[in-house]
Amino acid sequence: MIEYVVRRVLYGLLVIALVTVFVFLTLRLIPGDVVRLQLADAPGVTQEQLDARAAALGLDQPLVAQLLKFLGDAFTGDFGISFQSQQPVTSIIAERLPITLQLGLMALIISIALGVPLGLLAAYKQNSWLDQSLRVVSVAGLSIPNFWLGLLLVTYLAIWFAWSPPLVYRSPTEDLVSNLTQMALPALALGVSGMAAIARMLRSSLLEVMRSNFVRTVRAKGAPERTVLLTHAVRNSLVPVFSLIGVQVGGILGGTVILESIFAIPGMGSMIFQAVQMRDYPVVLGAVVVFGAVFVTVNLVVDLLYGVIDPRIRYA
Amino acid sequence: MHPQPLLEVDDLHVEFSTADGPVEAVAGVSFTVGPEETVAVVGESGSGKSVTALAVLKLLDGGRISGGQVRFDGEDLASLDNRAMRRVRGNDIAMIFQDPMTSLDPLYSIGHQIVEALRLHRPVSKKAARERAVELLEQVGMPDPRRRLASYPHQLSGGQRQRVMIAIALACSPRLLIADEPTTALDVTIEAQILELLHELQREYRTAMLLVTHDMGVVAEIADRVVVFYGGQVVEQGPTAQVLRDPQHPYTAALLAAIPHPDSAKELQLPAIPGAVPALRDMPTGCRFNPRCAMAWDDCTREVPPLYELPGGRTSRCLLHRDGGGSAVVAPPAPPLTAELAPAGPPARAPLTTQKGI
Numbered sequence: 001m002i003e004y005v006v007r008r009v010l011y012g013l014l015v016i017a018l019v020t021v022f023v024f025l026t027l028r029l030i031p032g033d034v035v036r037l038q039l040a041d042a043p044g045v046t047q048e049q050l051d052a053r054a055a056a057l058g059l060d061q062p063l064v065a066q067l068l069k070f071l072g073d074a075f076t077g078d079f080g081i082s083f084q085s086q087q088p089v090t091s092i093i094a095e096r097l098p099i100t101l102q103l104g105l106m107a108l109i110i111s112i113a114l115g116v117p118l119g120l121l122a123a124y125k126q127n128s129w130l131d132q133s134l135r136v137v138s139v140a141g142l143s144i145p146n147f148w149l150g151l152l153l154v155t156y157l158a159i160w161f162a163w164s165p166p167l168v169y170r171s172p173t174e175d176l177v178s179n180l181t182q183m184a185l186p187a188l189a190l191g192v193s194g195m196a197a198i199a200r201m202l203r204s205s206l207l208e209v210m211r212s213n214f215v216r217t218v219r220a221k222g223a224p225e226r227t228v229l230l231t232h233a234v235r236n237s238l239v240p241v242f243s244l245i246g247v248q249v250g251g252i253l254g255g256t257v258i259l260e261s262i263f264a265i266p267g268m269g270s271m272i273f274q275a276v277q278m279r280d281y282p283v284v285l286g287a288v289v290v291f292g293a294v295f296v297t298v299n300l301v302v303d304l305l306y307g308v309i310d311p312r313i314r315y316a
Numbered sequence: 317m318h319p320q321p322l323l324e325v326d327d328l329h330v331e332f333s334t335a336d337g338p339v340e341a342v343a344g345v346s347f348t349v350g351p352e353e354t355v356a357v358v359g360e361s362g363s364g365k366s367v368t369a370l371a372v373l374k375l376l377d378g379g380r381i382s383g384g385q386v387r388f389d390g391e392d393l394a395s396l397d398n399r400a401m402r403r404v405r406g407n408d409i410a411m412i413f414q415d416p417m418t419s420l421d422p423l424y425s426i427g428h429q430i431v432e433a434l435r436l437h438r439p440v441s442k443k444a445a446r447e448r449a450v451e452l453l454e455q456v457g458m459p460d461p462r463r464r465l466a467s468y469p470h471q472l473s474g475g476q477r478q479r480v481m482i483a484i485a486l487a488c489s490p491r492l493l494i495a496d497e498p499t500t501a502l503d504v505t506i507e508a509q510i511l512e513l514l515h516e517l518q519r520e521y522r523t524a525m526l527l528v529t530h531d532m533g534v535v536a537e538i539a540d541r542v543v544v545f546y547g548g549q550v551v552e553q554g555p556t557a558q559v560l561r562d563p564q565h566p567y568t569a570a571l572l573a574a575i576p577h578p579d580s581a582k583e584l585q586l587p588a589i590p591g592a593v594p595a596l597r598d599m600p601t602g603c604r605f606n607p608r609c610a611m612a613w614d615d616c617t618r619e620v621p622p623l624y625e626l627p628g629g630r631t632s633r634c635l636l637h638r639d640g641g642g643s644a645v646v647a648p649p650a651p652p653l654t655a656e657l658a659p660a661g662p663p664a665r666a667p668l669t670t671q672k673g674i
Contacts, residue, residue, distance in 0.1 A: 211377065213418040219375055220413075221433045221484065222406035225398075231432075232421050239423075311468040312422055 004315035005300070012296035016289055017071065023288045024067055027281055034083050034279040035059065057083055070285060079286030084278050089286040092271065097290060100267035102172070103260070104252045106187035111194025111248060118195070119202025119241075120234065126207060134199065141196030146251075147258040150189035154262065157185075167264045186259040194248040198241055206237035239310050246302040253291050321348035322389060322524050323372070323409075323492055329383035330364070330371050339596045341367045341379065343548040346623075349492065354518065354525045356535040356556070358571070359545030362593040366414075368545070369496045369528045373405050388492070407437040410485035412514075414497040416477035420469040426453075426480045427465030433487040452483040455520075457513060475506035482514065489521055496528045511538060532575050536560055544568050547593060547604035550623065554630030564632035566611045603635065611636070 035053045039045050054060050058069070073080060079089035122134040158164045165185055170178040209215060210233055218228050256269030264270075268287055275283035307313045330342035342364040349355045357365045370376050372386050374393065386393040393404060405411075413419045420429060430449040434440060440448070446465065453461035456479040469477055478498060485493055495514060499507035515538045518525050527539060535542050535556060542560070543553040544567065552565040563569040570589045591608040594600060600607050606616040615635055624637035 213413060213415055214421040216375055216377070217413065217419045217481070217484070218421065218432075220373060220405055220411040222402045222404070222436050223432070224402060227432075227436075232424075235423055236421065310423060311425075312470045 001315050005304070008300050008303070012300065015296060016292040019292050020071065020074070020285060020289055021067065024070065024285060027279070027284060028063065030279070032279060034281065037279055038083070074289055079289065080282035082283050083280045084275070084283070089282045092283065093268065093286055093290055096266060096268050096271050099169070099265060100256050100260070100269060103183055103187055103190070103256060103265065103267060104249070106183055107190035107252045108194065108245070108248060110187055110191030111198060112245070114191070115195040115198025116202060119199040120206065122199060122203040123206035138196040138200050141192045144192070146189045146193060146255045147262065149192060150186055150259045150262050153185045153189060165263060169264065169266050182263060182265065186263045186265065189259055190252050190255045193251060197244055197248070201244055202237060202241050205240050206233060209233045209236045235309065242302065242306060242309065246299040249298045250295050253295060322351045323349040323526065324385070324387040325368065325372065326387065327384035328368065328371060328381065328386060330367050330376065330379050331382035332379040340382070341548055341596055342371065344384065345548070345550050347543045347550060347553060349524050349526050351491070352522050352524050354527060354538055354540045356527045356529055356539035356542045357545060358529055358532065358535055358542060360530060360593050363545040364548035365528045365545045366496050369494050369526060372494060372526070373409055373411055374401055375411070406433055406490070407488045408490055409492045409494060410488070410490040411494040411496065412478070412481050412485050412498045415501045416474050416481055417501065419481055420477055422469055425466050425468055426472070430480070430484055430487060433484045437488045448487070449483070452487060455486070455517060456480070456483045474502050475510060478502060478510055479513070482517065486517060486521055489523070491523055493518065493523050493525045495525060497530070499534070532560070532572060544571070547599055548596065549604060549633065550631070551605065551634070552630070552632045554628065558628055558630065564626060564630060564637070565634045566609050567605045570610070
């Protein structure tokens, strides 16, 4: 078990390192460079000044040297200094990560809290009009991109109800109501596809379990339908749904980039959005490492919890 | 026989609704099981024997009882509502299923599953229920029963899982045990152990048993009476020894002839019954067995044979008995069940031989 966790962590580190290298290289393929973005428009800039700025940012070194330096520093928890704000990337992330984690968690809770009951309902009322309409809702939820849903929500709430969420971020400790009001719409937009996926998966999984032999055994014992369903069928049908949650987290993290920007939430997502625009390489790379670490950790936790609900799963 | 039967299945009809309309899987089946009696229901796949067993407890998935009665202790189960039916299941009548590999919930320990069976019907504490579970596991021959409580089904072999199923079935000391091909999925050595265990516990718990099987060897070993199913109907029933020694229905005779026997079968080709059980949708007119019957003649395709009452508490659904003929079928001599059936058929007009065919 411990051996398994250690191995998974090492694999995770390898995955993060590979993703970092990949992102590092693709960033450099984007046209435009940071020095010109920062200085080119200033009148009377000399080539010497541009070179000096590039040297100050460490961009005069060969690419491989830059990459190795970043990886080496990142391993000790140092992601360098932001090209833009001149602050350590680590402290910027420390400030913004909790905001994104809150948003992501809210999105995950929404997808589970809505997806599970809807899936159970659809299975329980199989082939009814309710099941059919839930099917439509699910397919729509899976097909609509989350940023588009976010835009629709803002636009139509403003048009129909002349209401828009607060545009200045308040931390939960400062003003909980304002904080939650601002987070609610992006969290909903991020959670809908997860909700739809969970509902669909749970429906088919539960229908399959209800036809299985052990459910018949439970009925033959004289158990009421409530016990059959809640104690035995639902728990068994949740096993495949559970693995969906790990995948969800990836989608949610990716979705924050645009949704945080739309809703003016100063989290990791909007930070990545701005950093890419400004070619602020250390910030983008720092964010990638952190998102990678969150994703890998969540999936490890999901896999470990798997063993808690299903005793057949052994870690080796 | 037994003056007051425990279970009386009376003209039972079971219907399944399909995309092409309803299909009748069981067409007017009647038989009884007396207290502490073992009755075997035999027949090929698709003969309706498992459906009948499931119908007794109303555990049919997608099917429904469309006619007849299932009286247990005089009370008609077919007309009970779900709530009342739940009090019967696992309590008065318990069931053991065919496939022990998939019949236990993989996410719960076997202790939990036995305790659950007990506490659904008995107001006992969890602790007392666990003690009883240990006792049950011991009775079904599970080694180290106390430690086994915490085991999950996937940690047990097929035979052990079936032992757990038996423990669950016996938890509330039912008066009737329905065993639906309890050993079909097990290998032969385990099969013998499980049958012996069932038989032993049945005596100990003084419970009656309805044993569904397609294995004549199993029937011979533990059944008091045997009911032979074909095409959703009972074609013959009677005390086991008599039916096996002297089958009255050509189908029973053919079934018995298809059993390999060490003395005779070495060189002889094993006689199989030609054809397959007809689909429920297109049962032949007249006798349902007539297309496969070596003794069939014209009348068999026109006339539906009733169940004829024969001496010795036996019945048989064959036109051979029409003229009061008792033992119309000449059976393979027992004990060595040889391959050949002597030519029989209705008097005068039956040049049919049975050498090929059956």
